[in-house]
Amino acid sequence: MATESTSPPFVQFDDVWLAYNDELLAQNNFAVEAINLNVSQGEFIAIVGPSGCGKSTFMKLTTGLKMPSMGRIRVDGQPVTGPLKVSGMAFQAPSLLPWRTTLDNVLLPLEIVEPYRSQFKDRRKEFEERALKLLETVGLGGYAKKFPWELSGGMQQRASICRALIHEPKMLLLDEPFGALDAFTREELWCTLRDLWQAQKFNVILVTHDLRESVFLADTVYVMSKGPGRFVVQREIDLPRPRDLEITYTPEFTSIVHELRGHIGAMRKPGATINQ
């Protein structure tokens, strides 16, 4: 599954297995199995699969919130031994703090992660400007002083993504970030994310069950099977960039979505074996 690049992979999974506790480990009951993965610097990957297939487990492994039972994970050349500070996360629920304004919510990571943490008091003005600029780019320019409950769901999710990006992480992890939004807002946010990624070229790992979303945004789509949770398909998306929403109506796009849908459909049939 190696990608053809000369630089070393940014995220590297080497035969990773994870059981949630020792009891499950003894029964050989793994949440994810035999994960091999090489993601190159700046690559946008999407992971799709049925719910409960271990996508979120995969995210926890990548961020170091969970340690693998077997196998090795390296991120940015370093073995993962604990929570990584080079990543930002956003979930389906925006989970903004209601007692903080949008601006203060976005600034939260800088109050925690080093080296910003110790400089926070002295460089607050500068950080605020950075946050305002970021909010501007996602179309929340006038909403910095508003509280989260004064924003719509889509706006809250934009703010949540800003919070994940404010400390300029090398890797952005998104766990079904647009799942709770209506179709139009979701497509708007696809474009917002595309533009942010295009401008800053951080790594993105997007977990989703929306196939169109994965094909539109990602360089590579991985299909995950359920019980055991493994990667069963790796599909390079060779659509030209920059991609416009119009591309989602082209036959090439549709045929890729169709193909991925086929893999998932095959998995959902009981007793099916996947040849890949």
Place this chain on the structure above:
Amino acid sequence: MKNRKQLERWSPMLLLVAIVILWQIITSAFNVSEFIFPSPLRIWEQTLEHKATIAGHAWRTFWVTMAGFGIAIVVGVLLGFLIGSSRLAYAAVYPLMTAFNALPKAAFVPILVVWFGIGIGPAILTAFLISFFPITVNIATGLATLEPELEDVLRVLGAKRWDVLIKVGLPRSMPYFFGSLKVAITLAFVGTTVSEMTAANEGIGYLLISAGSAMQMGLAFSGLLVVGAMAMAMYELFSFIEKHTTGWAHRGSQSA
């Protein structure tokens, strides 16, 4: 619409006035003896007559209650913080605390008298014992019901448990805290008064007992009136503070 809002605001006052008038009518109409059940007018007269005495006792009850309540806030917050932030402490302390809370606090007064003698000691401690529990429970609940996603967002950044508690846990439990203060302050007045009834020579509780044994029913009732008024005033004060510090948690009722 505006009239309706006004009506709603003044409704407690109107109800109070209505009850007082009804009370006066009944006691006058049936000519109820003032030794059994004094009329509002009689209570008012006696209140004015003894206002210096009542004020003295009321002040004593007030500051004793506030002292006990102050200790309750400190202990309640610390204990709540401890059991809300550690699963082990929660498991260990909670059942015992529930059992303790089920004990009638008036039953502690004789013991406290043996330890501290007649006076402010038992009163302060009774006020404390009766009012720290709701504070502890609310702080602990606020801390323990943190959303796991939010915790992940911070832990990915390398946040320690302490960071999560300070940045998210504490602010998040503030509405619970202020809500509990409103309950706790009224309980604290109950504690002080109960204790003063048997273990003090001053305070509203003492006034109630001595007025009762001297058959001065009007005075006894004015004592009750004063405790009620003080508790209500403090409740309103904390309610005001709550609205102005944690408005974000009450946006539903504000916009409605």
